Amino acid sequence: MNTLLSLSNGLAAAVEAVAPSVVAVNARPRLPSTGIHWRPGIVVTADHTVRADEDITITRSDGHTTPATLAGRDPGTDLAVLRVSDADFPTAPVGDPGTLHVGHLVLAVGYGPRVSWGVVSALSGRWRTGRGAEVDQLLRLDVTLYPGFSGGPLVDAEGRVVGVNSSGLSRQLELAIPATTVSRIADELLEKGRVARGFLGVGLHAVPLPEAWSRALPTPAEIGLMVVSLQPDGPAGSAGVMLGDVLVAIDGVAVPSSDDVQRAVGARPVGSPVTATILRGGSPKEIRITLGERPARRRH
Amino acid sequence: MAMPIDAVPAEATLASGLAAIAERLIRSTVQIHAGKVGAGSGVIWQADGLIVTNAHVAREPARVALPDGRAMKGRVLAWDRASDLAAIAVDAHDLPAVVVGDSGALRVGELVVAVGHALGLPAAITAGVIHALPPRGRQTGLIRADLKLAPGNSGGPLADAEGRVIGINTMIADGLGCAVPSRMVRRFLASVPSEASSNR
Numbered sequence: 001m002n003t004l005l006s007l008s009n010g011l012a013a014a015v016e017a018v019a020p021s022v023v024a025v026n027a028r029p030r031l032p033s034t035g036i037h038w039r040p041g042i043v044v045t046a047d048h049t050v051r052a053d054e055d056i057t058i059t060r061s062d063g064h065t066t067p068a069t070l071a072g073r074d075p076g077t078d079l080a081v082l083r084v085s086d087a088d089f090p091t092a093p094v095g096d097p098g099t100l101h102v103g104h105l106v107l108a109v110g111y112g113p114r115v116s117w118g119v120v121s122a123l124s125g126r127w128r129t130g131r132g133a134e135v136d137q138l139l140r141l142d143v144t145l146y147p148g149f150s151g152g153p154l155v156d157a158e159g160r161v162v163g164v165n166s167s168g169l170s171r172q173l174e175l176a177i178p179a180t181t182v183s184r185i186a187d188e189l190l191e192k193g194r195v196a197r198g199f200l201g202v203g204l205h206a207v208p209l210p211e212a213w214s215r216a217l218p219t220p221a222e223i224g225l226m227v228v229s230l231q232p233d234g235p236a237g238s239a240g241v242m243l244g245d246v247l248v249a250i251d252g253v254a255v256p257s258s259d260d261v262q263r264a265v266g267a268r269p270v271g272s273p274v275t276a277t278i279l280r281g282g283s284p285k286e287i288r289i290t291l292g293e294r295p296a297r298r299r300h
Numbered sequence: 301m302a303m304p305i306d307a308v309p310a311e312a313t314l315a316s317g318l319a320a321i322a323e324r325l326i327r328s329t330v331q332i333h334a335g336k337v338g339a340g341s342g343v344i345w346q347a348d349g350l351i352v353t354n355a356h357v358a359r360e361p362a363r364v365a366l367p368d369g370r371a372m373k374g375r376v377l378a379w380d381r382a383s384d385l386a387a388i389a390v391d392a393h394d395l396p397a398v399v400v401g402d403s404g405a406l407r408v409g410e411l412v413v414a415v416g417h418a419l420g421l422p423a424a425i426t427a428g429v430i431h432a433l434p435p436r437g438r439q440t441g442l443i444r445a446d447l448k449l450a451p452g453n454s455g456g457p458l459a460d461a462e463g464r465v466i467g468i469n470t471m472i473a474d475g476l477g478c479a480v481p482s483r484m485v486r487r488f489l490a491s492v493p494s495e496a497s498s499n500r
Contacts, residue, residue, distance in 0.1 A: 004317030008411035008461035011429060015409030022444050107409060107429070114432040115409045116446040144446060144475065146431075 017159030072189030076133025095160025182290030199236020317340030354363030417454030
């Protein structure tokens with residue numbers, strides 16, 4: 001058999017390997033989204049497509065519709081987890097996204113099944129979404145995510161689910177959440193119903209510090225983060241942080257970028273205290289802030 | 301006599317296999333100018349001058365440009381607005397006809413290739429995969445393909461990984477290429493009055 005034909009057969013077989021575990025999620029008006037039967041009785045989908053908290057149903061590939069309940073949602077990774085009682089259908093063959101390379105052929109599968117194909121266009125290590133969630137791997141795709149594809153599987157050429165596609169993570173890019181992160185978030189949602197991430201309620205901009213300011217610090221730093229926006233009633237605002245303050249450390253650890261801040265507070269439980277070192281008018285000052293919870297995204 | 305269609309060699313690599321299919325399809329894809337409707341594409345279905353295209357492409361007087369450079373007057377034998385199919389006859393007996401595949405055997409995800417005189421470009425190729433198929437057992441409904449069609453692809457072939465024509469490209473919807481399945485083409489051709497094609 002020639003290579004073209006075996007590739008074609010391989011792609012069709014990959015679709016057939018995952019299709020029985022792919023469902024339509026009926027949780028918003030008009031257009032359903034896609035979900036994946038991740039573990040027995042557990043369906044993963046894209047959070048932004050689950051508009052309703054109740055009266056959710058899923059439709060299996062055989063056309064059978066069955067009720068589902070929302071176990072939890074994480075706007076940070078745009079993932080939601082549903083429980084289905086009638087789980088007598090195959091679970092997805094979940095693979096290892098660590099095996100992916102730039103240029104690998106991949107398929108995006110929507111309920112139906114409907115399929116688009118393309119390649120992995122870029123890969124990098126850990127990254128943080130715009131809403132502060134840490135994702136194991138940046139998986140950028142050159143694949144069209146058609147309407148209703150969000151929440152559906154990213155499938156490698158061997159028919160393994162390596163991620164969950166979402167058009168809700170970036171306005172410009174087609175991205176997928178790697179399967180390892182999906183499993184981790186699903187565990188947390190099933191256990192606690194949500195993924196709480198510590199939150200300061202500030203907007204920060206990196207600025208070089210004048211030498212005199214730097215010298216005034218217990219540990220000299222070259223870069224600080226100026227508070228350029230502030231939620232007045234947010235955790236930092238109510239602790240006394242003001243616009244124009246320059247944040248240089250959290251709990252004694254330097255924070256030269258907002259990623260460092262996310263790292264310092266994102267993993268902390270909501271309600272825990274942190275000590276922020278700031279410069280105000282050139283003088284160092286320590287402020288104790290009780291971390292709040294990142295507000296839920298407004299759904300419409 | 302029909303020109304033999306070479307099979308894609310068994311030892312073909314991905315690139316050479318695709319090139320072989322493209323070349324074969326281009327040989328069997330005509331350009332159709334009809335009245336003021338502009339240019340579309342058509343598929344040489346039979347060596348004796350039977351060309352299949354879209355109903356929205358086929359209007360009298362139809363001028364058919366063959367890939368070998370010949371231009372001919374085409375006679376519209378039949379057309380059906382519902383399936384958007386038309387049959388055109390040209391006065392030739394030696395045309396390289398396509399091999400017709402069975403659209404009923406298609407699988408979602410399999411590779412497909414389309415040829416068309418897209419946006420005035422002669423014989424542009426686009427490749428992709430089957431996005432979705434009409435529900436099983438339904439006599440109507442289009443094949444949807446994840447590839448980049450353009451105006452001018454209308455009436456041209458959609459072929460599988462072996463170069464067999466499994467559909468006639470007919471429109472673009474939500475960015476997807478939509479094609480009339482080859483099974484519908486066969487049914488349409490069976491309804492074409494025989495006296496219309498008796499001179500073939």
